[in-house]
Amino acid sequence: MSKTIINVRHLCAGYNHNAIMEDLNFDIQSGEVFVILGGSGCGKSTVLKHMIGLVPPVSGQVFIHGEDITNARGKARKRLLAGIGVAFQNGALFGSMTVLENIMLPLMEFTDLPREAIEAIARVKLDLVDMGHALYLLPDELSGGMKKRAAIARAMALDPAILFLDEPSAGLDPLTSAELDRLILELAGALNITFVIVTHELESILTISDRVIMLGKKEKGIIAQGDPRKLKADPSNPYVYKFFNRNP
Numbered sequence: 296m297s298k299t300i301i302n303v304r305h306l307c308a309g310y311n312h313n314a315i316m317e318d319l320n321f322d323i324q325s326g327e328v329f330v331i332l333g334g335s336g337c338g339k340s341t342v343l344k345h346m347i348g349l350v351p352p353v354s355g356q357v358f359i360h361g362e363d364i365t366n367a368r369g370k371a372r373k374r375l376l377a378g379i380g381v382a383f384q385n386g387a388l389f390g391s392m393t394v395l396e397n398i399m400l401p402l403m404e405f406t407d408l409p410r411e412a413i414e415a416i417a418r419v420k421l422d423l424v425d426m427g428h429a430l431y432l433l434p435d436e437l438s439g440g441m442k443k444r445a446a447i448a449r450a451m452a453l454d455p456a457i458l459f460l461d462e463p464s465a466g467l468d469p470l471t472s473a474e475l476d477r478l479i480l481e482l483a484g485a486l487n488i489t490f491v492i493v494t495h496e497l498e499s500i501l502t503i504s505d506r507v508i509m510l511g512k513k514e515k516g517i518i519a520q521g522d523p524r525k526l527k528a529d530p531s532n533p534y535v536y537k538f539f540n541r542n543p
């Protein structure tokens with residue numbers, strides 16, 4: 296039986312005192328591929344930033360493995376951060392470092408392992424995302440899909456139980472995007488990694504996600520949640536139905 300790995304409680308998402316979302320409550324189960332959806336600018340990335348402890352919320356809490364990441368400080372925060380991986384939209388690889396060095400970076404920062412061990416681990420992570428042939432390339436020499444895969448390898452460097460991905464398919468052609476979806480499913484299946492993903496890509500959502508929440512800008516809250524295939528077939532909310540049945 297799966298267990299809850301993330302609890303979001305009474306989360307008012309936003310910046311300083313301005314709430315974009317109010318009183319969000321949801322749980323994510325271990326091993327799930329969980330997608331956060333919603334119209335442009337409604338606050339999906341902001342919610343993600345609160346979930347990874349990057350931006351403090353207006354109020355409320357996010358518990359990871361039962362520990363509140365929104366209020367964690369010092370060692371507790373470092374431990375929590377070491378247990379999650381994050382890949383942002385633009386990949387954000389360091390341009391002056393090779394792919395291999397980019398993946399080694401979090402291991403250098405968060406572990407005391409010797410350099411050879413760090414390099415060996417980084418190579419394994421790059422193999423997992425099919426990038427074993429690109430170890431010594433610089434980010435500028437990579438295609439869009441390769442950059443995304445390298446960013447995922449870096450996010451996996453410390454063997455996190457949870458990976459947060461912000462718009463992983465942004466800027467990719469449909470074929471490369473489908474490959475990335477396959478990779479996410481493989482990693483979720485083989486390594487039991489929990490994925491929390493912000494994406495607009497309908498094909499992706501229907502292919503990879505076990506469960507979604509859809510945020511409404513006007514409502515400042517969750518307007519739909521559940522299995523995306525069921526939401527696609529349910530006409531009771533015209534806005535949600537239209538989202539899932541739009542032409543690509």
Ligand SMILES: Nc1ncnc2c1ncn2[C@@H]1O[C@H](COP(=O)(O)OP(=O)(O)OP(=O)(O)O)[C@@H](O)[C@H]1O
Pocket residue numbers: 310315333334335336337338339340341342
């Ligand atoms: N650092 C910030 N300080 C203040 N407001 C911000 C900041 N970052 C984003 N916002 C605002 O918060 C709102 C939600 O932005 P956010 O990026 O979370 O939305 P989103 O749903 O992820 O959008 P998109 O789908 O377009 O990426 C927007 O109005 C945005 O302008």
